[in-house]
Amino acid sequence: MPLTVIIGGFFGDEGKGKVVSYLGLADGPxxxxRTGSINAGHTxxxxxxxxxLRIIPSCFLNESTRLMIAPGAxxxxxxxxxxxEETNSRGRVWVD
Known part of the structure; x- marks a missing residue:
């Protein structure tokens, strides 16, 4: 099973959310x-x-993707x- 990992190395604002949004629609994961804690925001x-948003993963646009919040967040x-509610993702968000 393929795995794609997006990692930022510059303390945020590198465009990770934009990449994740694109891959969410293009690859259909x-x-x-989503790891980490509440952040300054991703649009x-x-x-x-x-x-x-500050919590929900940016790939929420793909309605078949399960959205998970990792332990320790x-x-x-x-x-x-x-x-x-804003992202209409009820029923597909999981918190570990």
Whole structure:
């Protein structure tokens, strides 16, 4: 089973989210895992709509991808639930 890993080496703002969004649509991954904690934000724009997220993985655009939050991630529950609603990803987000 192929595996693609996106790693940033410059303390954020390298464009990881943009790459993940693209691969989420182009490659159709079954699983997308977000590691780390709540961040300054990643913006996803698709078909004229923009989402500003801090927790949900950027590959949420692919409706068949399971979105996973890795162990040890820290986030605010209210922000997390809001992002699930905004991205219409209820039922496919998993927290380990």
């Amino acid at each position: 079954r699983i997308c895992v 996803v724009t698709h078909n004229g709509k923009t989402w500003k 820290l986030f605010k529950i209210d922000a997390f639930l809001r992002e699930i």
